[in-house]
Amino acid sequence: MSRTEDGPAPATELSIDMTAIPSRAAVETFEDEDECLLYNPARDEASALNRTANEVWHLCDGTLTILDISETLGERYGVDGALLIGDVVKAIDALQTRGLVAVPDDRSPGLI
Amino acid sequence: MSAGAQRLSIGFHGRYVELQCGGDVLAGEVKERLGHLLVSPRPCTERILQVVLSEVATSWVELRDSTGRVACGSLDYVFHLARKWITAAFVSAHPDFLWLHAAAATRDHGGILLAGPAGAGKSTLVVQLIGHAWRLLADDAVPLEMGNRTALPFPFSPGLRTASHALGDDFQAFLEQPKMVVTVSPDQVALSRASIDVVVFPQYISSRANSPVLERLSVVPAVQGLASQCLVPIQDRLRALRDVFRLAQSVPCYRLLYGDAATAAAELTRRWSRS
Secondary structure (H helix, E strand, O other): OOEEOOEEOOOOOOOOOOOOOOEEOOOEEEEEOOEEEEEEOOOOEEEEEOHHHHHHHHHOEOOOOHHHHHHHHHHHHOOOHHHHHHHHHHHHHHHHHOOOEEOOOOOOOOOO | OOOOEEEEEEEEOOEEEEEEEEOHHHHHHHHHHHHHHEEOOOOOOEEEEEEEEEEEEOOEEEEEEOOOOEEEEOHHHHHHHHHHHHHHHHHHHOOOOEEEOEEEEEEOOEEEEEEOOOOOOHHHHHHHHHOOOOEEEEEOOEEEEOOOOEEOOEOOOOEEEOOOHHHOOOHHHHHOOOEEEOOOOHHHEOOOOEEEEEEEEEEEOHHHOOOOEEEEOOHHHHHHHHHOOEOOOHHHHHHHHHHHHHHHHHOOEEEEEEOOHHHHHHHHHHHHOOO
16 A cells, blocks of 8 residues: 555545446356356456356346446345445456456546 | 488377487487387378487487477477477367376276376376376376367376475476486376376475375366366367366366375375276
């Protein structure tokens, strides 16, 4: 973490377009129980998803906004969806970085 | 062909690579290192590569092949390359198989596949398994027929690094050591294919000298481990990944943490010999 002379730097501000609708890229999917491996032929790159990333990946169906995805997961686990926004954004950002999800917005959904 | 040269053939599944060896010494090396794959090709058999080995100076060997590649170096270096070229030729000639950088042994019709990166100890373990009445199926490259999950014999003689992992922390120095070729007698070599009962990813850990540990792997980590050892061109990667996924779903996969190959081989035998 970066620090100022007076102590820790202020928390990074979240700047997220919550209305962006991420959609899965055309990749090969290998699923077994809760595990998922995605192969992106364009990059010749395989990515193993953890459970959270796997759930987010499946919800990136081209109809749900990032907020919708957070709320859906919140309902699934009985928690306030707002509490999950940070994790969902991180997951989508990671998926987008590896070419597994496209977010139709110039801005990355990640932390800016 | 020059006087004193010998012509030998390495065969696999109806195709062969011809080796022209300049002299008895090189021919002897071929027989020692590749001898279990030597064949007498029938006239109808297809030659897929021609390799010429010639000693250009004392302990300095030149390697050429019919595709125009040329290399020079020590005997160990040249044979290392020759094995790679020969393997690549058979991989190209038989794309219907799943080829893995691995070793395999069989006992009582069951097979064990040892997969992993260079230095993991695949050859060392396969040699130790032979000491427990397993037969050598393959070392360095394993051709798998996916329809019935069988490994076909492709038995290069195993080569072992002369120093142990205890070389210190310099893993690169460990990898760059010359290898000692292990003589495996014909009755210790599998003549026919064997179904794969288990896939093992060895991982050397010095603290595990007397107590090897086998950790069951779930499918995705096993696929990642196997996929990284596929000997396929990039355009075939997706098909190989599908094959690897089917293999990992149907065959139990384990990570073997071991510090002593003899103890580890005994444990593998206890767990997976069918008798």
